[in-house]
Amino acid sequence: MVRMTTTADLWHHYGRTRAERDRGVPDAFHWTWSQDGGPGCEVLGDLTGGAVGDLxxxxxxxxxxxxxxxxxxxxxxxxxxxxxxxxATDLYAHLAPRLRITSSDAVPHLQATKSPYDVLYSVFGAVDFTDPRALLPAAAAALKPGGRLVFSTLAHYLNGAPAQPDLLAADISVKTPEGETASLRRWVLQEHVWVKVLDEAGFTNVAAEVLPSESDGPRAADTLLVIADRQR
Ligand SMILES: C[S@@+](CC[C@H](N)C(=O)[O-])C[C@H]1O[C@@H](n2cnc3c(N)ncnc32)[C@H](O)[C@@H]1O
Incomplete structure (x- = not known):
């Protein structure tokens, strides 16, 4: 049975098995789908003393x-x-106050931000699953002028089909906490589509790079890493 619901937590299962056996803080920061290579957090710029948000x-x-x-x-x-x-709270609440774990949709969180961010980023996170016409302007407004947004996203669909040439989402299949099938919207866009929507949202200096998959498994995927600066 396919059930469309707005109340079930469709991320209930994500990362649950790993959380049971791995409570450590990762030694490295990866952007790629396979989380085992590519550039690290240096692409975020110097974070010292800055306000940073993970969407x-x-x-x-x-x-x-x-x-x-x-x-x-x-x-x-x-x-x-x-x-x-x-x-996240169970694993890392002890890293407060430097780490603040917040339960919110990214768009209202960004819209309510009083002191602007220096850097925002998303690793296959809110940028992939939120209408870019809502999220990206909110991110631009929540960044200081010249502040940076970096995100990694799929360079193509997981079945190998090319990314969308237009600003369109696809429905992907996920499981409810009870194991029933439901769907989520995911934006898998070609580079020029990201560049246009970022430009319209108030970003500049947009650079994108495909990070090829380093493995061959059935769910292997290339990553698109996008870096953009908020207009000054
Ligand atoms: C594929 S997971 C990636 C999580 C994490 N970035 C990582 O690399 O392990 C996507 C996450 O984005 C979150 N998410 C999707 N849309 C969001 C939104 N609009 N606001 C906040 N979180 C969102 C989901 O709840 C989920 O935890």
Whole structure:
């Protein structure tokens, strides 16, 4: 049975098995789908003393790495899923106050931000699963002028089909906490589509790079890494 619901937490299962056996703070920060190569957090720029936000942080492993291995004034790990918030809190609440784990949809969080961010990023997070026409303007407004947004996203669909040449989402199949099938919207866009929507949202200096998959498995995928600066 396919059930469309707005209340089930469709991220309930994500990362759950790993959280049971791996409570550590990762030694490295990866952008790639396979989480085992490519550039690291140096593409975020110097984080020292800065305000940093992870949009769609999941269990907050990337944010925990930045909190421990770098010196931002604060890193806010934002996630809309109550299950992910609970998991992140269980794993990394002890990293407060440098790490602040926040339960919220990224768009209202960004819209309510009083002191602007220096850097925002998303690792296959909120940028992939939120209408870019809502999220990207909110991100631009929540960044300081010249502040940076970096995100990694799929360079193509997981079945190998090319990314969308237009600003269109696809429905992907996921499981509810009870194991029933449901669907989520995911934006898998070609580079020129990201460039246009970022430009319209108030970003400049947009650069994108495909990071090829380093493995061959059935769910292997190339990553598109996108870097953009908020207009000054
Ligand atoms: C594929 S997971 C990635 C999590 C994490 N970045 C990682 O690499 O492990 C996507 C996450 O984005 C979150 N998410 C999706 N849309 C969001 C939104 N609009 N606001 C906040 N979180 C969102 C989901 O709840 C989920 O935890």
């Amino acid at each position: 769609g942080a999941g269990a907050a492993r990337h944010a925990a790495h930045l909190a421990i291995h770098h010196e931002p004034a604060e890193i806010v790990a934002v996630d809309a899923s109550p299950a992910q918030y609970e998991m």
